[in-house]
Amino acid sequence: MRRFTRRSRRRRLIATGAAATLLALVGGVALVTLSPLMALDTIEVAGAERLDAEVVAAALDDHLGTPLALLDEEAIRADLAVFPLIRSYSTEVIPPHTLVVRIVERAPVAAIERGAAVDLVDAAGVVVSSAPQRPEGIPLIAAESADPTSLAFRSVAAVLTALPAELRSRVDVIRASTRDDVVFSMTGVGHRVVWGSAERSDFKARVLAAALAATNQSSPREYDVSAPESLVVRRL
Template sequence: MKRPEGFDKAAQQPDPASAKPRRKRGAADSGATGGDSAVSSKKLRASRAPKVSSPTATRAPAPSAAREASTPTAGKKAPRTPRERSRFRLSRAEPSPDVVAKRQLRRAARDRRRAEKAELRRFTRRARTRKYTLLSIAALVAVLLGLIAVAVFSPILALRTVIVDGTNRIDPAEIQAAVETQEGTPLALLDFDAINTELSVFPLIRSYVTEIVPPDTLLVHIVEREPIGSVTIDGVFTLVDPAGITIQESAERIAGVPLIDIGGADTSSPAFAAVTEVLLALPADLRARVESVSATTKDDVSFVLSGVGQRVVWGSASDSARKAALLEALISQRDPAEAGEFDVSAPSNGIFRPS
């Protein structure tokens, strides 16, 4: 039955297992205490009987009661090992403010270090890129220099062949023999001073140019001295170039070049300089016809043409180009077989005097 303070408790049934055998008392005791024993035994059986409640009287335990039920009481032993109990107590213990502050400081320090490293990497990115670029270029240059050094100093690029061109009076074999001391030397290590010394003994060589042709060839381009004529020195015919350098000596007159008569002066005299200037001003075909040329001073140059012995009075070496053009015009107007004298000492007025 429902009452204001709750439902009535159900009648408790006596527990047969929990009932204890009653001790027999004497007649005096049972008679004196019969009523009290009956009342106390009823109360004892009512307290030991299980409580049975109706389905409508069942209540759900409160959350606080559930938490209290799940929490081990102080009187009961928790079913955990010592390590688990320690972890359980640490997890439930709230950290102190000092511990929280230290954790926050450590976290802030870590964040600051990360931020500083990120900023450092950002500001030094260009420097690192430039450094890597320079290192890459340096490595590439070193590799290239190594390859060049191996190729240059390798015996594969040693001198084995000498080719000579531009010679007319000089035997190319003599030039090759003079340079053969350099054979077997790497092309990059050729001693050009030694080559110059060897080639300077050839008077016919005016100049030369060397050219390296890999892998093993040296080209020597020779420019020979062009003889301008021959002079007689102590009864010896000496072939000279315009600079007066001796090209060849012979006991007999050298054919193909005019004989120069400068009155016993040497090749450094003004008369020889005037003669060479006049000869160089003549056209090549006309110069080839000159048999002899003479001068005692720089102003009285004259020469004789081959054939009938026509003579040309030139005078000084000034205006040689105009005199050469005037002489060509006069020769074209006269008979080659007619003997006589051409006078072009005055470039504006040429004269032919028949003999």
């Protein structure tokens, strides 16, 4: 009985000591993590080109002094929502005091004429910037396809996004009246390209590039890649 009692008392002491150690460890971690020793005092913004990184960082100033473990992601998202040029972002906490915000800006894929100005828009129709005239190498979306909420715009934007940069820079005016009848003209001698729908755009782009390389570029032609396995080339 005495041996059993000693063993039981020893096990209780070991268990009590382990629990006390664990509580002390958790308490210490919580104390350090939630204390000013681990509070935010530096905000770094990476990836800004059109946006001013200092202005973006200043929009997050209300989070300064907050323990890193208590940073509110929803509040950060709301603060960054005032910048329409931010397409997406990610955050990284670097103890003991730093938050790094890496942003991806919207990039223009086309231009839309609106009165005397030209709006440069991304694939979602968000205005990235405005200019008095269309920059070289930026396709113009015809007026009938310029409503970002329309299926025609979405199809046109999908085609432009799928085109390699070299081909996209050669698109002059692109238009569609439905989702399935995208057509565009090209700079230079004035080629016309019948694209059809935005489906299989990657394949169509490869077919078009090969057709352009294989045909005489001194006179205008129509390239019909709407059925890419059956390319049709006609003289205009």
